[in-house]
Amino acid sequence: TYWRNRIKNSSTPTLIFDLAREIINETKILNTHTKRVLDSTVLVDAVITQDTMTQIVAQVKRVRKLIPELASVPLSDEIDYARAKPAIDYSDEDLINETLSILVRDANALIExxxxxxYLRDDEDRVTDSPLTTQQLGALGLLGVVAGQDVELVDEERGAYRLTRGVAKDRVISTVDPESRHVHKSRKNYYDGYKGHIAIDADTEIITGATLTKGNASDAFVAKELLDHESESVSVYGDSGYSSMELSKHLKDHGHDEVIKPRPLAMAVPDGYSVDDFIVTEPTTETPAKVTCPAGHTVSLSAKGRASFTKYCATCPLRDRCTRSKRGRVMTFGPNHSYGRAQRESWKDEETKAAYRAIRPGVERIHAQMKRKLNGSKLRYRGIAKNTMHYLLLGTVWNLKVLLRNNLTRENGNWVIAS
Structure with a gap:
């Protein structure tokens, strides 16, 4: 614990993983290998997910404890703050919203x-030369987040609130670990925790890059960090989570080859026409951009990328394969459209798909081994900083196992791979 905290708070929090990377570079085991496979996996957090009321109650008590000047602010007598959660009938929606309103008003009273x-500026909850410590300021900020992320104002005069429908973007799921997030593996299945990201060399199985993020972080955004240490051009393999125009541009700018599976196309009608069946004509100085549908009808593309074929759909013989909308087909072409179309076109190459199928799955086994054999499926700590160190330590152990399997030895003061 002592040394973990010293490394975490130092200027080199990735020290152990970097030292192992120095050994890898010294052995030159990667010199002739240029295939990098990217992947992420869900790592379950070490805390219990809390509902909205539990979070507000916990954070109100924490703020009053950490900031003595706020302990004198009167709170509602209707809430027993000695409990972790108000003891009410949770089948009564009106009672839930009434209790929630009281909690939000108490939280707002502390912030006010x-x-x-x-301690805070009037126009925004931002600090300006506050006498509070970082811990105290963080507690105040978190109170504002949990008291506002799941609620909506119903009556400003009465101070009445209710729970919002759906899930707030980047929702805090626990005041014990505010950096943990919901991680969706599919539309129906999700976990609470973080994402572990790795880049491996496909031939040697050495982890060349690793990091840990909040569970809702984009794989494509993190990919740049995983490839930062590549000094030479490599071929980058990844699933559709890495399909991004920004990442593609980054790879090209750094001389890397892209072998990334495109995102699946959404079709309005199963086995019907997709966006790739519509031909987009680029604008010229004299004519605007145009879109032609499979039936041959052409419309202009608006400044916002919208193309409407509604006036043609009523009598179109291909309508049943194109749209289910009563008014007809209306499409929006975003800035990533041309990239997505080009990527899907290149994916039709059978050699590219065969190489992907042969190389990409290997990273799944490494993640499985890190979880099962190195006991890494459930995180042990709270917060990104400590859990990142833990995850990088697992990556370091894996790399050392690979090096020893390849006969790592010491010769004349240097690390080498024995023949």
Whole structure:
């Protein structure tokens, strides 16, 4: 614990993983290998997910404990803050919203008092030369988040709130670990925790890059960090989670080859016409951009990328294969459209798909081994900083196992791979 905290708080929090990378570079085991496979996996957090009321109650108590000046702010007598959660009938929606309103008003009272004391600015909850510590400021900020992320104002005069429908973007799921997030593996299945990201060399199975993020982080965005240490051009393999125009541009700018599976196309009608069956004509100085449908009808593309074929759909013989909408087909072409079309076109090459199928699955086995044999499926700590160190330690252990399997030895003061 002592040394973990020292490394975490130092200027080199990735020290152990970097030292192992130095050994790898010294052995030159990667010199002739240029295939990098990217992947991410879900790592379950070490805390219990809390509902909205539990989070507000916990954070109100924490703020009053950490900031003595706010302990004197009166709270509602209708809430027993000695309990972790209000003892009410949770089948009564009106009672739920009434209790929620009281909790939100108490939280807002603490935040308002903090503003009056000069801890927060009036227009925004941002600090300006506050006398509070980082821990105290963080507690105040988290109180504002949990008291506002799942609620909507119903009556401003009465201060009435209710739970919002759906899930807030980037929702905090626990005040014990505010950096943990919902991780969706599919539309129906999700976990709570973080994502572990790795880049491996497909031939040697050495992990060349690793990091840990919140569970809702984009794989494509993290990919750039995983490839930062590549000094030479490599071929990058990844599933459809890495399909991004920004990542593609980054790879081209750094001389890397892209072998990334395209995202599946959504079709309005199963086995019907997709967006790739519509021909987009680029604009010229004299004519605007145009879109032609499979039936040969052409319409202009608006400035916002919208193309409407509704005036043709009523009598179109191909309508049943094109749209289910009563008014007809209306499409929006975003800035990534041309990239997506080009990527799907290149994916038709059988050699590319064969190489992907042969190389890409290997990274899944490494993640499985890190989870099962190195006991890495469930995280042990709270927060990104400590869990990143833990995840990088698992990656370091894996790399050392691979090196020893390849006869790592010491010769004349240097690390080498024995023949």
């Amino acid at each position: 008092r903090a503003r009056e004391l000069g």
